[in-house]
Amino acid sequence: xxxxxxxxxxxxxxxxxxxxxxxxxxxxxxxxxxxxxxxxxxxxxxxxxxxxxxxxxxxxxxxxxxxxxxxxxxxxxxxxxxxxxxxxxxxxxxxxxxxxxxxxxxxxxxxxxxxxxxxxxxxxxxxxxxxxxxxxxxxxxxxxxxxxxxxxxxxxxxxxxxxxxxxxxxxxxxxxxxxxxxxxxxxxxxxxxxxxxxxxxxxxxxxxxxxxxxxxxxxxxxxxxxxxxxxxxxxxxxxxxxxxxxxxxxxxxxxxxxxxxxxxxxxxxxxxxxxxxxxxxxxxxxxxxxxxxxxxxxxxxxxxxxxxxxxxxxxxxxxxxxxx
Numbered sequence: 070x071x072x073x074x075x076x077x078x079x080x081x082x083x084x085x086x087x088x089x090x091x092x093x094x095x096x097x098x099x100x101x102x103x104x105x106x107x108x109x110x111x112x113x114x115x116x117x118x119x120x121x122x123x124x125x126x127x128x129x130x131x132x133x134x135x136x137x138x139x140x141x142x143x144x145x146x147x148x149x150x151x152x153x154x155x156x157x158x159x160x161x162x163x164x165x166x167x168x169x170x171x172x173x174x175x176x177x178x179x180x181x182x183x184x185x186x187x188x189x190x191x192x193x194x195x196x197x198x199x200x201x202x203x204x205x206x207x208x209x210x211x212x213x214x215x216x217x218x219x220x221x222x223x224x225x226x227x228x229x230x231x232x233x234x235x236x237x238x239x240x241x242x243x244x245x246x247x248x249x250x251x252x253x254x255x256x257x258x259x260x261x262x263x264x265x266x267x268x269x270x271x272x273x274x275x276x277x278x279x280x281x282x283x284x285x286x287x288x289x290x291x292x293x294x295x296x297x298x299x300x301x302x303x304x305x306x307x308x309x310x311x312x313x314x315x316x317x318x319x320x321x322x323x324x325x326x327x328x329x330x331x332x333x334x335x336x337x338x339x340x341x342x343x344x345x346x347x348x349x350x351x352x353x354x355x356x357x358x359x360x361x362x363x364x365x366x367x368x369x370x371x372x373x374x375x376x377x378x379x380x381x382x383x384x385x386x387x388x389x390x391x392x393x
Contacts, residue, residue, distance in 0.1 A: 094333035097157055101132040104160045104324075107146025109258060110137050113194045113275035113359070114322055118162045120354060121191060124345035139256075142166060142229055142392075144177065151179035155329035157338060161185070164194065165233055165320045168377035172385040173231040173392045181378065185325040187370035188335055189342045192360040193319035195295050196237060197305060199279055199288040200271040201264055209292050209311035212271075216247035224250045226269040228257035230392045234273045236381065237294055237318040239388040244313050264288065275320070276301050276359025294318035301359040319361065323370055339367055 104122055108114040115137060122133035138146030143166040153159035167181050179185075198209070204223070206212040216223050227234035230253050242249060252269060254260035261278060263269040265287055276299050282288045283302065292311040293299055295318075308316035324342060326335065343364050345351060352362050365373075384390075 094331070094337045097334050097337055098129055098131045100158060101134050102129070102158050102160065103134050103136050104162055105136045105138050105146045105150050106162045107138055107140075107143035107166075108164075109139055109256065112257060113277045113320075114162055114164055116277060116358060117192055117194070117322055117355065117360060120351060120358075121342065121345050124348050124351060125341060128341060128344065142170060142173070142231060144170065144174075148178045150325070150327060151184040153327050155327040155331075157326060157330050157334035159327065160188070160338070161325045162191075162322060163325055164322045165377065165381075166231075167325075168374055169231055169233075169236065169381045169385070171378055172382040173390065181374065184328050186328050186330050186335055187367045187374065188324040188326055189339045189367065190321060190323040190363050190365050190370050190373070191342065191346060192355060192362050193295065193321050194233075195276045195293055195299050195319055195359050195361055196233065196273045197276055197279060197293045197302065198237075198241070198271065198273055198291045199264065199283070200291060201267045201269070202286065202289055203267055204270045204289075206291070207289065209308065209313060212291060213245045213247055216245075216249055220248035221250060224252050224270050226252050226254055226260035226264055226272040228260050229253045229255065231385065231390055232257070233320040234260065235390070236384060236388075237273045239390065240316065240318060240384065241308075241313065243388060244316060273318075280359060295361065299359055299361070300356055321363075321373065335367060 104118055106115050106118045118135050122135055126133045138149050147161060147167065150159055150161035170177060171181055200206060206215055225238050234257065235251065260272055261274055264272050265282060279288055279290060280301050283290050290302060290305045292308045293302065293305050294308060296307060296309065298305060298307060346362055346364060355362050
């Protein structure tokens, strides 16, 4: 009789636990959800987060709060999410820096694999190489020829060592054998402003940052890093079309949550994010901003992060990139 009573009690407790798990997804989110964006307001990643967040807020009847937690090459914001409660109410909109930073820093306050659970990719932030109009080049071939004729005399800006503006230029340098000078800034905004002002001659940046300036003739766009052209800049060739075989770079962005977040909440988040991306007008708006909208399962996102950690680890080593 005692064993029977214990068995019934265990079954009751197990059933209650399962019910609590199910209820966690059914009732989620129970309060506003914080999306940490480790980039400045107005940046490409911030714009992406706000478009998606608006749709999620509408579907949840709970506010998606954008928290621009910047600094230390995305490390500050990323660490904040790694240490947040794993209940689905804190998310990270990470970009490719999540996979780059392990190669740049000997010790990070988080583990890019162990401390996070991937939820969903959202979009590729397409990058383009832009030059100030004072630089007398109109194509990648002309740029390479000029750089070889003037070794060490052409400068390029970036948002910092190892940033998503620095690495594609190093890829181009290794692919073409040109000798150009890197000038790292403390952030994308100041770097791009100096390209606009002519203090810097060129840089990589997101399509969404340059469309209006390209149309106004304030910068000249030479090529796009993706394998296909962008509808936002249909006349701009890919690097492959421009004569650099095998060149591909796009700064993906996607949502992660702290490791240990219940699987049912991860599954709901994944479905809701993909629903937001496919909502009427959202894909069109993001495409107009210069994003390539993508999705995929959490498992596919996890494989991408692992593959890029290996890929960029190799690039950082070959290029001799150091973070001071």
